[in-house]
Amino acid sequence: MTNILEINQLSKSYGDKPILNAFTAQIAKPEMISLLGKSGQGKSTLLRILCRLEAQDQGGIQFHGRSYEEVDPKEWRKKICYVSQQSYMLPGSVEDNLRTVSQLHKTPFDMSFAKELMTSLDLDHMDWNKKSADLSGGEKQRVALVRSLLLRPEILLLDEVTASLDMQSKQAVEKLLQDWQEQEGATCVWITHDLEQAQRLSHRIWFIEGGSLLEDNDSHDFFENPRTESARNYLQLVPKEGRSSCPM
Amino acid sequence: MSYVALSFTLIFVMITMLVSMWQKLDLEKDIAIGTIRSAIQLLLVGYVLMFVFKSNHPIFILAILSVMVSVASWNAGKRGKGLRGIRWRIALSIGCTEVLMMALLLGLQIIEATPQYIIPISGMTIGNAMVVSGLYLNHMKREVESNKGEIETLLCLGASARQAIQDSLKRSVKSSMIPTIDGMKTVGLVQLPGMMTGMIVAGADPVEAVRYQILIVFAFTASAAITSIILSLVSYRLWFTKDLRMAPLRD
Numbered sequence: 440m441t442n443i444l445e446i447n448q449l450s451k452s453y454g455d456k457p458i459l460n461a462f463t464a465q466i467a468k469p470e471m472i473s474l475l476g477k478s479g480q481g482k483s484t485l486l487r488i489l490c491r492l493e494a495q496d497q498g499g500i501q502f503h504g505r506s507y508e509e510v511d512p513k514e515w516r517k518k519i520c521y522v523s524q525q526s527y528m529l530p531g532s533v534e535d536n537l538r539t540v541s542q543l544h545k546t547p548f549d550m551s552f553a554k555e556l557m558t559s560l561d562l563d564h565m566d567w568n569k570k571s572a573d574l575s576g577g578e579k580q581r582v583a584l585v586r587s588l589l590l591r592p593e594i595l596l597l598d599e600v601t602a603s604l605d606m607q608s609k610q611a612v613e614k615l616l617q618d619w620q621e622q623e624g625a626t627c628v629w630i631t632h633d634l635e636q637a638q639r640l641s642h643r644i645w646f647i648e649g650g651s652l653l654e655d656n657d658s659h660d661f662f663e664n665p666r667t668e669s670a671r672n673y674l675q676l677v678p679k680e681g682r683s684s685c686p687m
Numbered sequence: 688m689s690y691v692a693l694s695f696t697l698i699f700v701m702i703t704m705l706v707s708m709w710q711k712l713d714l715e716k717d718i719a720i721g722t723i724r725s726a727i728q729l730l731l732v733g734y735v736l737m738f739v740f741k742s743n744h745p746i747f748i749l750a751i752l753s754v755m756v757s758v759a760s761w762n763a764g765k766r767g768k769g770l771r772g773i774r775w776r777i778a779l780s781i782g783c784t785e786v787l788m789m790a791l792l793l794g795l796q797i798i799e800a801t802p803q804y805i806i807p808i809s810g811m812t813i814g815n816a817m818v819v820s821g822l823y824l825n826h827m828k829r830e831v832e833s834n835k836g837e838i839e840t841l842l843c844l845g846a847s848a849r850q851a852i853q854d855s856l857k858r859s860v861k862s863s864m865i866p867t868i869d870g871m872k873t874v875g876l877v878q879l880p881g882m883m884t885g886m887i888v889a890g891a892d893p894v895e896a897v898r899y900q901i902l903i904v905f906a907f908t909a910s911a912a913i914t915s916i917i918l919s920l921v922s923y924r925l926w927f928t929k930d931l932r933m934a935p936l937r938d
Contacts, residue, residue: 490843491930491932492839492842492843492932492933493928493932494928494932497850512842512932513846513931514845515848516842516843516844516845517844518846520843520844521843523839523840523843525836526835527839527840528835529837529840529841530837530854539841539844540844540845540938543841543845543846543850544842544845562930571861583840585844586844587844588842590845592843649827
């Protein structure tokens with residue numbers, strides 16, 4: 440069976456500074472993957488390359504057996520969607536933002552689905568006519584997530600999307616993404632510094648250091664018995680009972 | 688004006704140089720070069736125009752217009768450093784504007800089809816189109832830099848290059864036209880335009896001079912809009928790579 444996504448020997452440098460170093464991984468079935476590692480190890484760069492917002496220096500990516508070079512970037516991004524840590528609202532109202540996908544692709548706007556997603560993220564009382572610029576940081580982050588989910592991507596690349604959220608909103612996002620993953624059969628690759636969250640939600644862990652994938656492990660195994668010294672050191676930076684904050 | 692009278696105008700240059708020396712602006716060399724260049728350029732153009740007017744041959748008119756478009760494109764292209772192929776795109780935009788303007792002016796018999804009308808009016812519209820092109824590129828550079836997140840967000844949602852940059856294009860086209868529109872609103876109240884002043888000084892009837900000035904003001908507005916819109920359409924793809932990422936701009 441063809442893998443959903445194959446990442447082969449991705450390398451990337453900024454000037455003389457290597458960011459990714461022959462990163463190789465596969466996604467065989469829809470699952471939740473947490474991408475862990477200290478800051479500056481190439482996690483965000485990896486996600487941006489997977490969404491083709493940046494180009495790798497070497498290596499390739501295959502989606503359902505088709506090389507990235509064979510697929511139009513627009514079609515690629517409809518299937519593999521990146522949600523950045525800093526949520527950018529587009530000019531106009533909340534509704535304008537939610538309608539972006541249907542306007543871009545000239546498809547009917549699924550109002551009931553949008554409402555359902557907004558309700559899942561505790562945004563059911565939000566005035567859709569409100570200017571997007573007037574939303575709070577947490578509201579922007581959640582609206583941006585709903586906007587991306589309306590694309591119904593097969594792979595969601597999430598870059599610390601809960602970092603700026605309060606506990607209640609964070610839990611709502613986690614619940615929505617878990618349900619989404621199960622119901623839609625989607626895959627989420629999630630950068631987080633919240634180890635408790637990673638442990639709670641992920642099926643798999645990708646542990647990255649120095650731009651290389653040091654561990655690709657079952658989530659339970661990774662937290663109970665990490666294979667590498669680097670992963671053990673990384674986990675020890677945060678005691679088990681306090682694994683809800685950044686290890687840095 | 689006699690050459691003796693003309694030489695007295697150097698007093699203005701002397702005043703500027705003295706101010707520069709007094710205030711230690713260090714502009715004396717630039718002022719000297721500017722003075723010599725402008726005097727030689729204008730005198731040469733005077734003789735060339737005299738020859739073209741006498742010969743009244745279309746090939747010379749075309750040659751002069753081509754030089755004007757080329758120089759204007761080269762100059763405005765400096766604002767688009769890092770955008771490969773921007774100069775020929777500016778030339779195309781200004782060229783199209785010029786062709787359209789002349790087609791209307793000559794086709795509707797607003798002006799006579801003689802070099803005396805075609806060359807000065809073309810010079811003014813091409814000059815204005817050059818300024819508008821430079822302004823457009825400046826605004827676009829700023830827009831793309833400050834709205835990178837917004838543009839990438841749209842790309843992430845599967846937008847095409849045009850869709851992702853549409854708002855920035857619109858804002859830049861608008862901004863590049865504002866000085867021309869503002870000029871239109873205040874013309875005659877704040878400043879008496881060069882063409883009108885020149886005609887009046889040369890002895891023309893002021894009302895006749897105003898008529899031509901109105902023609903120029905309206906032509907400026909149209910040329911600003913046409914140049915800016917054509918340039919935005921032919922150049923927007925330069926802000927992206929072939930595989931639809933945002934292109935890094937080299938300074």
